[in-house]
Amino acid sequence: xxxxxxxxxxxxxxxxxxxxxxxxxxxxxxxxxxxxxxxxxxxxxxxxxxxxxxxxxxxxxxxxxxxxxxxxxxxxxxxxxxxxxxxxxxxxxxxxxxxxxxxxxxxxxxxxxxxxxxxxxxxxxxxxxxxxxxxxxxxxxxxxxxxxxxxxxxxxxxxxxxxxxxxxxxxxxxxxxxxxxxxxxxxxxxxxxxxxxxxxxxxxxxxxxxxxxxxxxxxxxxxxxxxxxxxxxxxxxxxxxxxxxxxxxxxxxxxxxxxxxxxxxxxxxxxxxxxxxxxxxxxxxxxxxxxxxxxxxxxxxxxxxxxxx
Amino acid sequence: xxxxxxxxxxxxxxxxxxxxxxxxxxxxxxxxxxxxxxxxxxxxxxxxxxxxxxxxxxxxxxxxxxxxxxxxxxxxxxxxxxxxxxxxxxxxxxxxxxxxxxxxxxxxxxxxxxxxxxxxxxxxxxxxxxxxxxxxxxxxxxxxxxxxxxxxxxxxxxxxxxxxxxxxxxxxxxxxxxxxxxxxxxxxxxxxxxxxxxxxxxxxxxxxxxxxxxxxxxxxxxxxxxxxxxxxxxxxxxxxxxxxxxxxxxxxxxxxxxxxxxxxxxxxxxxxxxxxxxxxxxxxxxxxxxxxxxxxxxxxxxxxxxxxx
Numbered sequence: 001x002x003x004x005x006x007x008x009x010x011x012x013x014x015x016x017x018x019x020x021x022x023x024x025x026x027x028x029x030x031x032x033x034x035x036x037x038x039x040x041x042x043x044x045x046x047x048x049x050x051x052x053x054x055x056x057x058x059x060x061x062x063x064x065x066x067x068x069x070x071x072x073x074x075x076x077x078x079x080x081x082x083x084x085x086x087x088x089x090x091x092x093x094x095x096x097x098x099x100x101x102x103x104x105x106x107x108x109x110x111x112x113x114x115x116x117x118x119x120x121x122x123x124x125x126x127x128x129x130x131x132x133x134x135x136x137x138x139x140x141x142x143x144x145x146x147x148x149x150x151x152x153x154x155x156x157x158x159x160x161x162x163x164x165x166x167x168x169x170x171x172x173x174x175x176x177x178x179x180x181x182x183x184x185x186x187x188x189x190x191x192x193x194x195x196x197x198x199x200x201x202x203x204x205x206x207x208x209x210x211x212x213x214x215x216x217x218x219x220x221x222x223x224x225x226x227x228x229x230x231x232x233x234x235x236x237x238x239x240x241x242x243x244x245x246x247x248x249x250x251x252x253x254x255x256x257x258x259x260x261x262x263x264x265x266x267x268x269x270x271x272x273x274x275x276x277x278x279x280x281x282x283x284x285x286x287x288x289x290x291x292x293x294x295x296x297x298x299x300x301x302x303x304x305x306x307x308x309x
Numbered sequence: 310x311x312x313x314x315x316x317x318x319x320x321x322x323x324x325x326x327x328x329x330x331x332x333x334x335x336x337x338x339x340x341x342x343x344x345x346x347x348x349x350x351x352x353x354x355x356x357x358x359x360x361x362x363x364x365x366x367x368x369x370x371x372x373x374x375x376x377x378x379x380x381x382x383x384x385x386x387x388x389x390x391x392x393x394x395x396x397x398x399x400x401x402x403x404x405x406x407x408x409x410x411x412x413x414x415x416x417x418x419x420x421x422x423x424x425x426x427x428x429x430x431x432x433x434x435x436x437x438x439x440x441x442x443x444x445x446x447x448x449x450x451x452x453x454x455x456x457x458x459x460x461x462x463x464x465x466x467x468x469x470x471x472x473x474x475x476x477x478x479x480x481x482x483x484x485x486x487x488x489x490x491x492x493x494x495x496x497x498x499x500x501x502x503x504x505x506x507x508x509x510x511x512x513x514x515x516x517x518x519x520x521x522x523x524x525x526x527x528x529x530x531x532x533x534x535x536x537x538x539x540x541x542x543x544x545x546x547x548x549x550x551x552x553x554x555x556x557x558x559x560x561x562x563x564x565x566x567x568x569x570x571x572x573x574x575x576x577x578x579x580x581x582x583x584x585x586x587x588x589x590x591x592x593x594x595x596x597x598x599x600x601x602x603x604x605x606x607x608x609x610x611x612x613x614x615x616x617x618x
Contacts (some may be wrong), residue, residue, distance in 0.1 A: 093497065188402065191540040212521040215538060224612050226533035229524060231500040263615040303533050306572040307616040 007047035007253040008146070009073075012039045012245075013113045013138045014128025016053040016077075020088040020102075021280060023095060025234045031281035032063045034085065035128035035151070038238035041285050042245025042272045043126075044070040045293055047252035050119045052076035052138070056084040056107045066286070075116040080107040095236050096210055115141040124252040126244055127171070129153050132163035139170055147257055149173040149248060151240070157183050169201035172257075175244050177208045190215070191222075204262065206247075208240050216266055223263050228274035228300060235280045239273045242285065246272030246293075271296045316356035316562040317455070318382075321348045321554075322422045322447045323437025325362040325386075329397040329411075330589060332404060334543045340590035341372045343394065344437035344460070347547035350594050351554025351581045352435075353379040354602060356561035359428045361385035361447070365393040365416045375595070384425040389416040404545050405519055424450040433561040435553055436480070438462050441472035448479055456566055458482040458557060460549070466492050478510035481566075484553055486517045499524070500531075513571065515556075517549050525575055532572050537583035537609060544589045548582045551594065555581030555602075580605045 014036030020029045040049045049072045057079060068074060085108035088101040113134060123146040127135040135150055142148075150171045156164050157180060164184075168174060174197065178190060185193035190207060194217040197205050207215040211233075213226040247269035254261040271293055278284045323345030329338045349358045358381045366388060377383060394417035397410040422443060432455040436444040444459055451457075459480045465473050466489060473493075477483060483506065487499060494502035499516060503526040506514050516524040520542075522535040556578035563570040580602055587593045 189540060189542070191538045209521065212518065213533075213535065215535075222538055222612055223615075224522075224535035224538065225615075226522060226524075226535055229500045229531055229533065231498060233498065260615075260618050267615055301616055303531055304613060305616050306532075306534075306569075306576055307610055307614050309569050 008123045008255050009048040009050055010043045010124045010126065010248045010252045011050040011052065011115070011119050011122035011142075011145075012036045012043065012126045012128060012248075013052040013135070014039065014126075014130055014151075014241075015085055015108055015111075016055050016059075017085040017087050017108075018059075019086070019237060019281060021091075021235055021237055022089070022101075023091040023235050023280075024093055025232075026280070028235070028280035030086075031283075032060075032066070033087065033237065033281060035241045037067070038241035038276070038282065039126060039128055039245035039248070040067065040072045041070055041282055042242035042269075042276070043249035043252070044072050045246070045272070045288070045290050046249030046268070047124070049073060049249075050076060050116075050122055052113045052115060052119070054078045054080050054107050054111050056080060056082045059084050073118075076114075076119055080110070082107040084108075089237065091236065095233060098236075113138050123147070124248050125149070126248050127151065127167075128241065128244075129156075132156050132160050132167045136163070136167045136170065139167075147172050147251060149175055149244065151175050151244060152180070154180055154183055165200060168197075171202050173204040173206065174202045175206040175208060175240075175247075177210070177240070181205070181207050191217075206266070208243065210236070210239070214243070214266060214270065216262065221259065223266065225266055225270055225300075226304065227270060228296065228303065230274060230277065233277050236277050237281065238276050242276040243269040243273040245269070267297060267300055268293070271300060316558075317432045317564050318357040318359055319352045319433045319435065319557045319561045320359040320361065320424070320428050320431035320451075320454075321345045321352070321435045321437060321557075322361040322444070323348065323435075323439055323460075323550075324394055324417055324420075325364050325368075326394040326396050326417075327368075328395070328546060328590060330544055330546055331399040331410075332544050332589075333400065333402055334541075335589070337544070337589035339395075340592075341369075341375070342396065342546065342590060344550045346376070347550035347585070347591065348435060348437060348554035348557070349376065349381045350379055350591055351551035351578075351585070352558035352561070353381050354555070354581070354597070354599050355558030355577070356433070358382060358558075359385060359425075359431055361422045361424060361428070363387045363389050363416050363420045365389060365391045368393050382427075385423075385428055389419070391416040393417075398546065400545065404542060407545075422447050432456070433557050434458070435557050436460070436476075437550065437553075438465075441465050441469050441476045445472070445476045445479065448476075456481050456560060458484055458553065460484050460553060461489070463489055463492055474509060477506075480511050482513040482515065483511045484515040484517060484549075484556075486519070486549070490514070490516050500526075515575070517552065519545070519548070523552070523575060523579065525571065530568065532575065534575055534579055534609075535613065536579060537605065537612065539583060539587065542586050545586050546590065547585050551585040552578040552582040554578070576606060576609050577602070580609060
């Protein structure tokens with residue numbers, strides 16, 4: 001078995017934020033958030049992480065120490081004059097629906113990701129949801145990545161379709177939710193939409209379905225995994241990003257892309273995400289051990305097994 | 310391996326109808342439908358079926374012959390003076406949503422299910438969605454069934470809660486959709502809602518989630534299975550009833566209730582339902598072979614496997 005110390009490294013580029021969150025279960029104010037933050041913490045259970053992001057001068061020193069304590073390389077973390085990106089969201093009783101109450105881009109508005117020299121040889125790369133041309137810029141700074149994943153959102157599908165297509169022609173995996181897959185393909189059926197997205201370039205497409213799990217499509221294979229049924233869902237924020245983090249961490253730990261390592265990685269991604277939503281922000285992941293992840297991975301096998309008998 | 314000839318028999322009680330269906334893919338008029346019809350045809354791939362239902366004098370003779378040709382025992386099929394139950398439904402672009410355009414109960418309004426003597430020893434019994442006190446009446450006519458399942462709907466949860474609770478205390482399995490589970494339990498979280506429903510009596514609860522698959526809950530176990538991803542969904546009518554039919558047929562074929570036979574049966578139910586929705590009404594099942602079912606069962610294993618490597 002490989003371990004975090006010997007695994008290939010994962011490079012992630014994306015937002016870092018301070019979030020205020022309201023859910024039917026309670027609320028949290030100015031907690032550590034942002035796509036690349038969630039991703040990094042999740043991936044750090046499996047592999048060394050190289051983080052690229054920007055924060056403002058108000059970013060709490062203890063959160064920087066926390067990220068460092070996870071084994072996340074912060075050489076690519078820039079502190080700019082101004083405030084950290086802030087997001088205030090409110091979830092409905094049905095937590096699949098949320099409203100953005102307030103959004104302050106602050107220093108994130110001028111984010112121009114530059115990879116430190118030491119990151120350029122990263123083999124596993126995840127481009128979290130930012131402007132597609134910025135994602136492409138990052139790609140151009142890498143030497144010869146083994147496997148590149150990208151996230152995006154409805155906003156870029158609508159406002160930057162050409163930049164997004166240019167990006168998708170250069171990545172190995174795209175990870176988006178079901179409505180975004182249909183929007184991107186202009187097609188209502190998920191299977192047909194997935195095929196169209198794969199024609200844009202990626203060899204793998206992950207369709208995130210929230211509480212219903214995820215689908216992995218490649219040109220000749222489909223893998224379906226349910227979400228882990230949970231008695232308590234406190235805060236869905238970061239579920240998708242920690243899913244991607246667990247996925248890429250597990251792939252980097254395995255060191256190669258095969259049908260087997262991909263499927264295992266998707267289950268590990270689902271496992272990490274299932275812990276994320278149990279508490280506000282990153283609280284559950286702060287207290288989580290690799291042993292707990294492995295235990296829930298085994299519970300996931302038991303949940304879905306009709307293969308071994 | 311057991312075969313249909315040697316399997317235990319399945320008894321089903323419920324509606325028989327002539328449906329008119331409109332979906333984004335087309336329409337069909339006066340086609341064979343009804344919960345017990347769909348259930349019977351699905352179950353007949355695995356085990357002998359004893360059908361209890363009522364039709365009017367307009368029921369097509371060739372459909373009676375079709376059911377007979379499936380090996381479905383029609384001794385419990387009554388022909389009453391009047392018209393057969395008719396349902397006219399229209400599906401939205403999002404086929405999870407449908408409107409009832411017209412509903413004529415006709416002879417079904419006076420349905421008082423009476424089991425022929427030859428049915429009373431049935432071991433596997435499914436009470437499709439009818440008035441809960443009628444479902445209980447049927448139960449009282451059975452000698453000593455091994456395993457009894459019941460379906461119900463939002464209408465009975467609201468209008469006949471006491472009769473429904475009395476029924477649930479006497480059945481082994483209840484099979485309903487996710488919003489009905491939450492409604493029945495008065496609880497928004499599926500896992501907590503499932504636990505409350507199990508406290509009402511059944512040892513197993515199946516939560517049907519349409520295109521997202523199904524969950525099986527017992528007091529100490531959960532099983533999750535996705536739906537088979539389909540490129541073409543023509544008509545969702547009967548998916549839930551053929552899921553239940555495949556499930557009970559497979560259980561009767563196995564002849565016993567274990568963790569293994571239940572999980573396999575749920576996958577077979579999902580397999581049959583995945584064929585049902587490929588064409589209007591029962592058209593796909595009319596042309597289906599057991600070999601095709603087994604082939605898709607293997608495809609289901611490949612779709613979900615991360616257990617055997």
